[in-house]
Amino acid sequence: MTIELPYQPLPIDQSSVRYQHGPNSIQQQGVPVGTVVEFEWNHSTLYPGTSRKFWVHVPQQYCPGEPTSLMVFQDGWLYLDPEGEVRGGIVLDNLIHSGDIPVTISIFLNPGIFPESEQPKNRNTEYDAFDGRYVDFLLTEIIPQVTERYSVSEDPETWGICGGSSGGNCAFTAAWLRPDKFRRVIGFLPSFAQIPNGNPYPELIPNTTTKPLRIFMQAGHRDLHWNEPDRNWLSNNLRVTAALAEAGYDFRLVLGDGGHSPNHGGVLLPDALRWLWRWQPKQARPRGVLRMEPSCFVSRSELLGFLR
Incomplete structure (x- = not known):
């Protein structure tokens, strides 16, 4: 099938490019709004002395007892803020309602801080390390607080992780170490x-048995040090994606014209989630079978899809 895209002229001046949000990043009339529950975690054993908040987005279509997919977003509030660049909760509500992604419980997790320290942020220590401490922290300290309250599938094919900047390589490392x-x-x-x-992945990826990962990446032409020989964000991202391509991974790279900003990634989030899941609920549901439970919300779009 050929997909035709509308013509979009390229900007000549790349010094300050901003992308406009699409309809899935805007609250739509008639779309059920999920519930956001705030948590605080001050008792970490893997990051002693840290304090952090996290938020759990529970879609209105969630049915207690029916396991859902799971997404974990780093830099929690930055990705959840309905007036920010990413607007994760709004995007999830719209995509779940339209049937583009499965019903998903999502965790928006802030990096840790040291409340009494002169250097309070623990973000780079947590996100930039090439080791398993952060993913162990997720699996042993944060996610259990969610799974004891909500039904989440244990199938790793239903678990995703997302982040930007240091949160992006953090997400990659978490999945790389714990596929x-x-x-x-x-x-x-x-x-x-x-x-x-140093970045280990350009050498590590082609020399390691292929892992069962699906990876969506975004890079920017004007990212940090884009035209410098050292600590070049653009070239490092291109080297990682080149290694993924050569190793035969299921990956997608979107290259934009912006700088080191959450704008382009935020605009891409709906498409990234659609591509990540590639969910086809109509094909998965046997025709003529509609199961409804008193505790479940069935959207109008789901009902119409069933009747077609």
Whole structure:
């Protein structure tokens, strides 16, 4: 099938490019709004002394007892803020309602801070390290607080992780080290360039048995140090995606004209989630079978899809 796209002229001046949000990043009339529950975590054993907040987005279509997919977003509030660049909750509501992605419980997790310290942020320590401490932190300290309250599938094919900048390479590392848990990855402008001791992935990927990952990445022509020989965010992202291509991974790279900003990634989030899941609920549901439970919300679009 050939898909024709409308012509869009390229900007000549790339010094300040901003992308406009599409309809899936805007609250739509008639779309059920999920519930956002706030949590606080001050008892970490893997990052002692840190404090952080996280938010759990529960779609209105969630049915207790029916396992859902799971997404974990780093830099939690930045990705959840309905007036920000990413607007994760709005995007999830729209895509779940339209049937483009499955019903998904999502965690929006802030990096840790040291409340009493002169250097309070623990973000780079958590996100940029090439080790398993952060993903272990997710699996042993954060996610259990969610799974004890909500029904989440244990199938790693239904678990995704997303982040931007240092949160992007953090998401990649979490899935790389634990593909038995996370198999779908979104990385916006990942900061591979500032991983301590250097970016290992261009050499590591082609020399490691292919992992069952699906990876969506976004890079920017004017990302940090884009035309410099050292710590070049653009070239490091291109090297990682080249290695993924040569190793036969299921990946997609979107290259934009912006700088190191969450704008382009935020605009791309609906398409990234659609591509990540490639969900086809109509084909998956046997025709003539509609199961309804008193505790479940069935949207108008789901009902119409069933009747077609």
